[in-house]
Amino acid sequence: MNGREPLLLNGEKIMQPHLKRAFTLLALVIIAFIFVRSLVVPQSFGQYGWYRGDSVNEIKNFQVEYAGSAACGEENCHKTIYSVWAKDRHKTVNCETCHGPSEEHVGNVRIMPPPANDSRDYCGLCHFKRAARPANFPQIDPETHGENLKCTYCHNPHKPWFI
């Protein structure tokens, strides 16, 4: 190839062979990108918007896990504790927030929901002191408050100020 005159085609000079190779390589890389993209991007992408269209159906078919607080108070099952909870400060915290998902339990009372989460850290998600929390929101410093006992040792979670 060394020293060979560039070929002539209709008076136009043909591209140098090494440049031709470079641009072919570049074209191959771009084609490979497009090919991989066509394999990787799901078929239903963009069907409704900038997401995988099939995901709508998949999410719709998820099994329902939460029954909602009302389901606990209905049918005379947990009526007493429900009425205590519903009148007190924790009424905005749903039953299943601590007691876990209970849809199965509502359908069949023999299937028990997981035991309630009453760890210190779990209460602390809301009640450990954070600068970003409103000053009048009940917050404690876990280092100094409660001697590392479980919160429920003193506080009744259904009626928080009842110590």
Next chain:
Amino acid sequence: MMENLIWGYVYPNEAEIQWSILIVLYPYITGLVAGAFIASSLYHVFGKKEIKPVARFALLTALSFLLVATMPLLTHLGRPERGIEIMFTPHVTSAMSGFGYIYSFYLIVVVLEIWLSFREDIVKNALNSRGWKELLYSALALFSYDISEKALHDDEKLAKRLAIIGIPSAAFLHGYVGFIFGGIKANPWWSTPLMPLIFLMSAIVSGIALLILLYIIAMKLRKHAIDHKCLHSLAHYLWIFLILDVTLEMLEIISMKYESLEEIEIINRLLSDKIATTFYGVQLTMGIFIPFVLLLLVGMIKNRETLKMIMISISSVFVLIGVFAMRWNVVIGGQEISKSLSGTLTYVPVFFSKEGVLPAIVILTIPFIILIVVTYILPPWKDMEEEPERNPDK
């Protein structure tokens, strides 16, 4: 402890500063790429012969830094294997999604530019070596060994055209980073159409400063005389771009102060309290004023090359630190003011963590390692070590 870091009224979700030192590093590295490339195009496009010794070296520097430009972002976000998805399904209204394409385009331009300007050396190496070296250089030459005058002439022509495309792409690559910040309307410290230009100018400044330092270090390591004409020319361009940079930066602050819109109170607090040291001290005094005076003196002093070289080196180091402080002041400063405009927060860097100072240092070291490897494969020293001074009295 947290209380000391917060002043005034801030929103709860702002208490933790999300964009860490890695996000400071991202525009810094991208800026070094753009700057180094533009320095090399001073020779390739504008034919400034005195820059020739560092023109190819500048391209290699640009490539080394370009290869890690996305690394701070991917480390910050986590799950780097998902990074490519921004290119597979880019959203048309997202400025960020354009980055993948701009970056790739720019990478192609830089690689082609390097290939064309080193092709003669690659082919000669391929023909003169044996074994794995022959294979490596042959592959790099794409198994085409034509280095006739005509072929090299065509290469040069194409390289020049590529460099002409390269300048706007370099400007675009970095201007875009500024645009991402400038387009955030909720943050008065960022939201300005000047931001892309400010980023671009500081990018060029930092890129040239890096090139000067690397050139001096490389020549010292190789025990070779420095081409003072080239060094002074680089210093001259550094000085010019420094003026443009400070003009734009000051223009923004002055117009902000003169307009005195409702956000001015919090901006004043930011400038006088939160980032006072890094802004007035490091960014303006150390990063701009001192190098400006030193480079001015370099232009005025006759002879005394060693003194001038030391002054240029100090200026370059200060510029590099100053530009890093500028990125810091933009990225961290912007997050230290609350969206409420009536409170401030404080960023406390940590050392050992995914978002910490240690990964930032590691990421900033990688391009230098890449540069050492690349210069081993494609040595640019030949043009640096050509007898620089034709008239010995100069």
